[in-house]
Amino acid sequence: MNKQIEVTEENQVVKDRAKQAYKEGFVTDIESFTIPPGLDEETIKLISSKKDEPAWLLDYRLDAFRQWQKMDTPEWAKLKIPAIDFQAISYYSSPNANNENAPKSLDEVDPKLIETYDKLGVPLHERERLAGVAVDVVFDSVSVGTTFKAELKKVGVIFSSFSEAVQDHPELVKKYLGSVVPARDNYFAALNAAVFSDGSFVYIPKGVRCPMELSTYFRINAINTGQFERTLIVAEDDSYVSYLEGCTAPMRDENQLHAAVVELVAMDNAKIKYSTVQNWYPGDEEGNGGIYNFVTKRGNCQGKNSKISWTQVETGSAITWKYPSCILRGDNSSGEFYSVALTNNHQQADTGTKMIHLGKNTKSTVISKGISVGKSQNAYRGLVRVAKKADHARNFTQCDSLLIGKSCAAHTFPYTESANMTAQLEHEATTSKISEDQLNYCLQRGITEEDAISLIVDGFCKEVFKELPMEFAVEAKALLDISLEGAIG
Amino acid sequence: MLKIENVFANAGDKEILKGLSLEVKPGEVHAIMGPNGAGKSTLGNLLAGMPYVQPQGGSVQYMGKDLLSLEPEERAAIGVFLAFQYPVEIPGVNNMYFLRTALNAQRKYRGEDAMDSAQFLRMVKQKIKDMNMRDDLLKRPVNVGFSGGEKKRNEVFQMGVLEPKLAILDETDSGLDIDALKIVADGVNQLRSADRSFIIITHYQRLLDYIEPDFVHVLADGKIVKSGDKNLALELEEQGYGWLNN
Numbered sequence: 001m002n003k004q005i006e007v008t009e010e011n012q013v014v015k016d017r018a019k020q021a022y023k024e025g026f027v028t029d030i031e032s033f034t035i036p037p038g039l040d041e042e043t044i045k046l047i048s049s050k051k052d053e054p055a056w057l058l059d060y061r062l063d064a065f066r067q068w069q070k071m072d073t074p075e076w077a078k079l080k081i082p083a084i085d086f087q088a089i090s091y092y093s094s095p096n097a098n099n100e101n102a103p104k105s106l107d108e109v110d111p112k113l114i115e116t117y118d119k120l121g122v123p124l125h126e127r128e129r130l131a132g133v134a135v136d137v138v139f140d141s142v143s144v145g146t147t148f149k150a151e152l153k154k155v156g157v158i159f160s161s162f163s164e165a166v167q168d169h170p171e172l173v174k175k176y177l178g179s180v181v182p183a184r185d186n187y188f189a190a191l192n193a194a195v196f197s198d199g200s201f202v203y204i205p206k207g208v209r210c211p212m213e214l215s216t217y218f219r220i221n222a223i224n225t226g227q228f229e230r231t232l233i234v235a236e237d238d239s240y241v242s243y244l245e246g247c248t249a250p251m252r253d254e255n256q257l258h259a260a261v262v263e264l265v266a267m268d269n270a271k272i273k274y275s276t277v278q279n280w281y282p283g284d285e286e287g288n289g290g291i292y293n294f295v296t297k298r299g300n301c302q303g304k305n306s307k308i309s310w311t312q313v314e315t316g317s318a319i320t321w322k323y324p325s326c327i328l329r330g331d332n333s334s335g336e337f338y339s340v341a342l343t344n345n346h347q348q349a350d351t352g353t354k355m356i357h358l359g360k361n362t363k364s365t366v367i368s369k370g371i372s373v374g375k376s377q378n379a380y381r382g383l384v385r386v387a388k389k390a391d392h393a394r395n396f397t398q399c400d401s402l403l404i405g406k407s408c409a410a411h412t413f414p415y416t417e418s419a420n421m422t423a424q425l426e427h428e429a430t431t432s433k434i435s436e437d438q439l440n441y442c443l444q445r446g447i448t449e450e451d452a453i454s455l456i457v458d459g460f461c462k463e464v465f466k467e468l469p470m471e472f473a474v475e476a477k478a479l480l481d482i483s484l485e486g487a488i489g
Numbered sequence: 490m491l492k493i494e495n496v497f498a499n500a501g502d503k504e505i506l507k508g509l510s511l512e513v514k515p516g517e518v519h520a521i522m523g524p525n526g527a528g529k530s531t532l533g534n535l536l537a538g539m540p541y542v543q544p545q546g547g548s549v550q551y552m553g554k555d556l557l558s559l560e561p562e563e564r565a566a567i568g569v570f571l572a573f574q575y576p577v578e579i580p581g582v583n584n585m586y587f588l589r590t591a592l593n594a595q596r597k598y599r600g601e602d603a604m605d606s607a608q609f610l611r612m613v614k615q616k617i618k619d620m621n622m623r624d625d626l627l628k629r630p631v632n633v634g635f636s637g638g639e640k641k642r643n644e645v646f647q648m649g650v651l652e653p654k655l656a657i658l659d660e661t662d663s664g665l666d667i668d669a670l671k672i673v674a675d676g677v678n679q680l681r682s683a684d685r686s687f688i689i690i691t692h693y694q695r696l697l698d699y700i701e702p703d704f705v706h707v708l709a710d711g712k713i714v715k716s717g718d719k720n721l722a723l724e725l726e727e728q729g730y731g732w733l734n735n
């Protein structure tokens with residue numbers, strides 16, 4: 001699929017896509033090496049040895065595992081989380097049957113995988129040639145290929161799978177792994193630290209503006225497998241990077257677990273823009289199946305004037321538990337969180353952000369758009385904390401909820417804690433329904449009810465969509481339309 | 490073009506239209522005047538198929554079709570346009586995108602090809618110039634933050650782009666200053682043609698100085714109680730509606 005065409009013919013592509021249900025729901029029939037279900041120290045040693053990891057990393061994992069065993073599942077979120085049997089899950093699955101070495105270049109990648117990504121609209125070769133977006137592709141537990149590596153290397157940017165980074169840049173990984181999200185941070189972060197399999201690693205050296213968008217595409221394929229990826233992005237002084245993340249999974253009746261950790265570090269004047277379009281399989285109309293998505297994402301604005309911006313469009317997963325956050329440590333640093341979370345049928349989402357103001361003149365902006373359809377539950381949970389020394393910290397939070405139908409619900413839980421008198425915190429919240437008047441107005445102009453709803457929802461999400469890179473914005477719109485299906489009547 | 494025969498209709502659970510009949514031929518301009526609450530907007534909403542008006546009896550034929558049996562978006566696609574008395578705001582949706590979506594939805598229904606964005610842009614730029622309106626209208630979200638007058642102008646602009654066969658304007662002149670009124674009237678006059686008809690609901694004779702109607706009707710208590718030519722509007726302006734009761 002040619003992305004350039006998609007952009008100009010935006011509307012048509014959106015319409016065509018809207019006709020399809022969860023089109024990413026297919027299974028790739030590929031031989032894979034999957035370790036048996038179960039989790040104990042032996043499992044972790046096996047994962048670590050598969051990856052030929054240094055001893056310090058195995059110790060890190062084992063330490064995290066021991067912490068995790070002492071922890072309980074968090075229960076504060078407005079979610080009904082069924083008990084998860086961690087012994088029934090396989091913690092490692094790799095698509096290369098012999099499981100020797102990961103392919104070195106795209107030409108070595110199994111054609112079936114290339115086909116899978118073509119079907120998903122992530123044509124590896126094409127992307128490489130046309131779109132100018134570098135992609136790291138993670139299939140189940142391993143990275144199957146990273147594009148544009150050589151070009152990036154010329155300017156000093158490191159973009160590779162996490163496993164490769166452990167081999168090639170152990171000093172960087174060792175320095176930053178767990179520096180933003182410590183292993184014991186929370187239940188799912190601890191689990192991830194123990195069993196994480198792969199993910200992406202990005203390092204932008206001092207003064208470099210990354211010449212292209214970097215992206216990772218996560219795909220769960222194997223049955224009864226969890227995905228536990230780990231992403232680490234470090235931006236040195238005066239650097240810039242924009243990073244995109246997309247995810248899909250097959251339609252299965254069983255629930256599958258996804259517990260990821262993302263850590264960002266921004267030094268003086270560095271800017272990191274992190275965008276996610278999350279489209280894990282949400283389960284069927286009755287609420288069977290779907291991904292349980294428990295993610296810890298956190299950015300450390302370590303340097304002065306640094307900036308971290310999170311943009312997320314969450315349409316998938318049966319359960320979403322996710323709070324991309326910013327620690328505003330450097331003076332004058334700023335954090336942003338732009339979010340669209342749409343839930344339909346029996347989906348549940350509890351998502352939001354934490355903005356922790358530690359430095360002086362730090363600034364944060366939170367724009368959250370929750371859309372609830374069907375019987376779904378959608379909660380925004382946000383914390384703005386201003387520390388004693390954070391003079392003149394400012395936050396603006398806007399939380400809008402849109403309800404479509406009568407059986408869904410939206411909830412807003414804004415928390416603020418300020419220890420500094422000079423803080424300026426502003427909070428706005430609205431809840432609205434798509435009004436009959438708006439629908440009628442569209443109908444009178446000839447727009448069908450389905451298209452009218454999608455138009456109104458698009459408009460509702462505008463402030464967030466405009467933060468996304470163009471290609472992603474088109475995709476996000478298409479996804480919303482698909483997710484809105486059955487919203488009428 | 491349009492034949493309304495002995496129509497009864499409710500708004501909410503109140504009977505509003507009580508045996509209304511009206512015939513509009515191609516190319517004709519009909520003005521409808523009448524006191525507040527008489528049912529003028531209800532008539533417009535009934536023709537456009539707005540769900541808050543429920544037909545209770547009688548028939549409406551439009552270009553050989555049973556209009557009341559069609560969905561509102563189908564009516565739009567076959568050329569029925571209503572300029573709303575109170576246009577609705579749609580935050581975040583830019584006017585141009587909205588209009589292209591509407592036009593292409595109508596074209597699709599009629600079996601015509603969609604207009605691509607370049608074609609559409611050219612067409613719309615030309616229209617906005619012809620209609621003496623400002624470019625920024627296109628980029629702003631539909632009616633959001635528009636003044637009353639801007640909203641009314643936007644309705645007329647949309648009409649210009651969608652080129653309906655039967656346009657119903659519901660008090661499009663209310664709240665306009667004289668310059669805006671001229672722009673609105675110009676918009677209508679530019680569209681006047683032998684196969685396009687207008688129903689213009691208004692309180693004021695002054696609009697009819699700029700848009701010359703073929704017929705003027707008085708709607709009171711859910712019925713057309715008097716019809717005449719444009720002179721009827723002048724009489725109404727001078728004498729009010731009271732004398733009609735006698």
Ligand SMILES: Nc1ncnc2c1ncn2[C@@H]1O[C@H](COP(=O)(O)OP(=O)(O)O)[C@@H](O)[C@H]1O
Pocket residue numbers: 500501502503505523524525526527528529530531532541
């Ligand atoms: N949705 C509605 N529900 C109940 N009553 C309505 C509704 N819409 C209009 N009405 C009533 O119908 C009557 C006619 O209204 P309308 O057609 O707007 O009159 P006009 O446009 O001639 O001033 C009024 O009494 C008004 O209050």
Ligand SMILES: [Mg+2]
Pocket residue numbers: 529530531574659660
């Ligand atoms: Mg009225």
